[in-house]
Amino acid sequence: MSNSLKEVMKKEFDKNKNYNEILSKVDRLNSMKNFKIKYILAPIFMLLIIIGSFMIFNGTNLIKQEELTGKEDSILDIFTVKVYAAESENTYLTTNYNKETEEKILKPRVELLLASYNQLMSSVPGLPLKIETNNVNKSIDEILITTDNGEFLTWNQETGEVQTKGKNVSLNDTSILYWTPNYEKTENNNKVYEQNIWENSNIKTIGKINISAQKNNEVLYEKAVYIGETNYNYYAILY
């Protein structure tokens, strides 16, 4: 019996069986560590998701401003500034300019040669700027356009009627405004405006047009269109 009892006892505390169990325990411990890490990280991610959701849905102006200013493309969705570009210098705006001249979206820091305008000679009242609004979601109340040099005009192409709008115009819908410079003041503009914004150093800034999207009398987003001139050719750039 003693030998067989010895075998039974050895089997009870079997070395190989215990070895396999040890390796399994080691694997389980490693899995537990991963499991713990998962369950530490999971609440952190959940918290981040909740904070993210709160920021998206709380609807504050600040968030909307962030949304507007965060991407150049997003503001282009709210309003777009279009100008009438010329392919070469000394190309003048005609009465039928909107059909004969290429309409181009003004993109940030991209200098565009405009079809030229001459106060005495041209049949158009000023340099046309087309402000296209996209306010389907009512994210803004109005688009306010201001200038400190010259003034804005509207022009009815069919009747020829020109209306003076002054230095500030409020828009709710897509419109074409004509900007005309004050030539007397333009002579001193080199000192007033930022001049180092043009690729062509010969271009001198003669006017600045501010365009701002407003909600509840607060400016959500603001951009400036600079008008430059050299040899009676006009340029526009968006900042």
Add this chain to the structure above:
Amino acid sequence: MSTQLTLEDFEIIYEETYNRTLKYIVCKCSNIEDVNDLIQDTYTELYSMLKKKKQLQLDNVENYIIGIANKKIKQHYGILYSLKLSSLWIKENNEEKMIDIPSDIDIEFKILDNINANEVWKYIKKKDIRVIKVFYLYYCLELKISQIAIELKISESNVKNILYRTIKDIKKNVKIEGDIDV
């Protein structure tokens, strides 16, 4: 001279130290059913340490593992374990009733050859932990009665008593091979 161990040495260490660690845990445990768990916990900790530290510089590997086993036993049974165990031993030693052991005790032990070993082990496992320990050390590790007395810190006569009396019980209560009923 110290030994440098890495994770690659784990299997060799296990092979070389298993029997001593097992004997230590059997002698120190309060319940024989805990032995496998304690063995596994001891070597799992050694494995984890080798994995974490990459290298272990040890003067005596066996003693180091016994140290881990000792820690695991204390963790397993709690703080009161050592106090309870030592007081129980003293009490039980004093209470052990001495009986007259016949001179042909070795023959008595061999009489069990005819009894089913599985049944005997099952029967022994139902007994007091001291009985299980004595039987394990005597029959499995084949220690002498004097060595068992040292390991379990009890007298030799106590060891003999436990063996003799338990064998008598086994003969009386466990089915002998070939018998239909006990």
